[in-house]
Amino acid sequence: MLTKEQILTWLEEVKDPEIPVLSLIDLGVITDVTVSENDEKVTVEMTPTFSGCPAMDYMKRNVEEVLAKNGVQNFEVRMSFDKPWDSNKISEKGKIALKNFGLAPPPEYNLILDLDILEHVNCPYCNSDNTDLKTPFGPTLCRSMHYCNNCRQMFEQFKPL
Numbered sequence: 001m002l003t004k005e006q007i008l009t010w011l012e013e014v015k016d017p018e019i020p021v022l023s024l025i026d027l028g029v030i031t032d033v034t035v036s037e038n039d040e041k042v043t044v045e046m047t048p049t050f051s052g053c054p055a056m057d058y059m060k061r062n063v064e065e066v067l068a069k070n071g072v073q074n075f076e077v078r079m080s081f082d083k084p085w086d087s088n089k090i091s092e093k094g095k096i097a098l099k100n101f102g103l104a105p106p107p108e109y110n111l112i113l114d115l116d117i118l119e120h121v122n123c124p125y126c127n128s129d130n131t132d133l134k135t136p137f138g139p140t141l142c143r144s145m146h147y148c149n150n151c152r153q154m155f156e157q158f159k160p161l
């Protein structure tokens with residue numbers, strides 16, 4: 001008998017293609033997993049993150065591969081916009097993984113995203129908030145570039161959204 005918990009464990013191995021330490025579960029893009037009782041059909045719902053990130057097809061294929069590899073015969077991976085993604089959905093474990101990867105995790109925010117939180121991002125290397133936003137667009141649309149005045153290093157932040 002397949003269970004949702006079992007499937008979530010398998011899906012832990014699907015990582016964000018740009019951030020190989022961050023699983024899709026921790027990124028919060030897998031919004032629902034259901035197993036129907038009569039035919040054991042597995043339905044995985046995913047929500048796209050940044051519209052500028054071309055990785056969604058790749059992630060969807062990876063999810064399908066993991067299900068197939070684990071012997072699931074009847075499955076559907078659906079893109080849904082019902083529960084839009086925002087960076088508050090990244091789990092605590094995911095934020096720690098981002099920081100260890102050298103990417104400043106996005107800060108939690110309430111309701112309105114204040115541009116101020118882009119300005120004083122904590123440096124992932126030394127934790128100082130004496131940092132400046134260099135450009136809101138890093139190497140990908142998902143990241144912004146910052147400079148730490150304390151340890152004098154450039155770093156990237158996973159942008160809050």
Ligand SMILES: [Zn+2]
Nearest residue numbers: 123126148151
């Ligand atoms: Zn620093």
